Amino acid sequence: MAGSIYLTTSESGCGKSLVLLGISEILLRKTNKIGIFRPFISRRGEIRDKNIELILKHFNLQLNYEDTYAFYLDEGLRLIQEGKKDWVIEKVIEKFKAIEEKCDFVICEGSDFSVDSVSFEFDINATLAKNLGCPVMVVGKGTGRNLEETLNPLFLAYDSFINKGCRVMGVIINKVSDQNLQPLLDTLNNRIPDESIIKAVIPNNRILESPTLREIAEQLNAEVLYGEERLENQAYNITTAAMQVQNVLPRLVENSLVITPGDRADVILGVLQAHASVNYPPLAGILLSTGFKPDHAIDNLLRGISQIIPILSVKTNTYETVSNYNKIHSYITHDNALKIKTSMSIFEKYIDTDKLEKELSDIRSEGLTPKMFEYQLTQKAKSQRKRIVLPEGDDPRVLKAAAILSERDIVDLILVGDEDELRQKANKLSISLDFNKVLVTNPKINSKTPQYINKIVELRQHKGVNHDMAKDLINDVSYFATMMVLEGDADGMVSGAVHTTQHTIRPALQLIKTKPEYNVVSSVFFMSLADRVLVYGDCAVNPNPNAEELAEIAIASAETSRNFGIEPKVAMLSYSSGDSGKGEEVEKVRKATEIVKSKVPDLAIDGPIQYDAAVDTSVGAKKLPGSPVAGKATVLIFPDLNTGNNTYKAVQRETGAIAIGPVLQGLNKPVNDLSRGCKVDDIVNTVIITAIQSQDYK
């Protein structure tokens, strides 16, 4: 997976393009496969997003412009207000993933903070950084402000990212007056003492903050009357010339833009003369207000001047023009070599680039975020479509899950039940399940039922099962659906919303049986926490596994974890970390760990280890220093079902984590259980997992 960073600001106009350029330059020292991605861009007619263009063109990146952003900001805002936030996040992840696949590192640039949607943008940037698993770099601004005014919005942004659980890797304040540079840096260091976080303060720079005449023309909608070829001139400031020419001349300053009404030919000519004179400073251009343009004679004169500075015309009066001018944003564009060069040298000077380079190269995806996990599951399930049977077709949650899954077109569903009854139930509950998209099968009239009965007799007669007994068994939906899977009429089964685990999985244990390399069927839950996905095993099947069985559960759970994109680091849980506690149960876990180590020497595993040492870096470092797992475990193996089942339920209920499972492992064909307390989303997720598992079976 590529490395990534989320570059965002605390408000508009912070000048993050300078930081964007600087980070890109540093990344390019290591790889030329870098990418830029923006979840939201502002809509500016046909004009492309300036920062995306800047990076694509300046660094000559081979990416399609259309692939580098997900939504226009107004569109994203509307969708979220319509309650489609999850869908928006999903789309952003989808496009981000597509860019990520082509790159070694992706810089994800947050939204631009338009005036109308500041709080929305705060929230969505933090949510996206979190869901994309990117560490965050926050940029604030100091323009024309005292220390407090500068720091308040910055720390508000910083805190909101931290509170959302994001890792902030850097805080930069840009556009700071010289006298505020050191005090701001001191405050940053005091308030954020963590030395691994990059902190920097960058001064105002006239070249970067001054708009070009082209930008002025574009943003004021001005007509360019003369000097088209010199639109890259930059206006460092403005001189409003509403007085007579002799009073204007002494007020002219270097590279200023002179704003004057369009009928003031005296001022236009005087200013042009001043620009040509060694006794006055050179000027950037002239902006004519009020819509008047030079008349024929003056126009003739102006056209005859070679190398004339740009003269622009707007319809607004002088006061309005000045006020509009003050709202102009100056960008660093790909064709402005001076601004790019200036940005790079400022970045080098004010940022500890060696430290930044190191931090950037240390960034690797820190585990799978819940949304990424969900996204990957959906994509994988869709890549090879499978048929999943749901024996509890008349449960309202199952009907709702079926409606969602068929609407999202992820798998082919088979519901067990009577079609008329299911239709009536769905109608009554206003569940919009399209029955043309699902297959409903009734064991009582299914033509395969006799075949299933014979097969049960064949497989279970050594246990005393005769034809009549098998006929009874097939009336049980768990047996019927299990037989569908066994006989290849479905690729997997999900049940347990109504029936107990014992009821749900016993037919599979008896008929489908374990894979040759396994002796026990066990289970895992994918615990989708706020910021990562952990794998818990076994919380559903084996009440009291012995050391050999526990070792097998650990190996199977590590394999399931890897199959679903989570790098296994296995913690064999106990009430002891290393030698800290004694007892039979501790010895069982120790023995199981040794068995796993001898069978799978490459697997990162440690045990016995306590839960806190397994997941908390500082506790892990204290209790088991040097452990390959302590503090970063992704797979947690409980010593018995009592501990496992209660822990998963406690975490699920107390933290709001989504528990996907129990996902069974070790069976010859995929059958998965649900908790009777499951929600519709749990069923959806378990069906998707089952479909993916079934892709590995022929």
Ligand SMILES: CC(C)(COP(=O)(O)OP(=O)(O)OC[C@H]1O[C@@H](n2cnc3c(N)ncnc32)[C@H](O)[C@@H]1OP(=O)(O)O)[C@@H](O)C(=O)NCCC(=O)NCCS
């Ligand atoms: C898994 C469980 C249902 C099996 O119970 P059971 O059906 O009474 O078990 P039995 O000993 O009668 O075994 C039935 C068959 O399943 C097999 N089996 C049982 N447990 C197995 C396992 N973990 N792995 C593989 N096969 C297993 C047996 O070998 C036996 O096969 P056979 O009939 O061909 O000889 C039982 O261990 C159980 O209830 N576990 C706890 C489930 C639970 O309540 N979880 C909490 C909520 S999720």
Ligand SMILES: CC(=O)OP(=O)(O)O
């Ligand atoms: C998995 C599990 O604990 O199932 P239930 O809640 O149905 O007992």
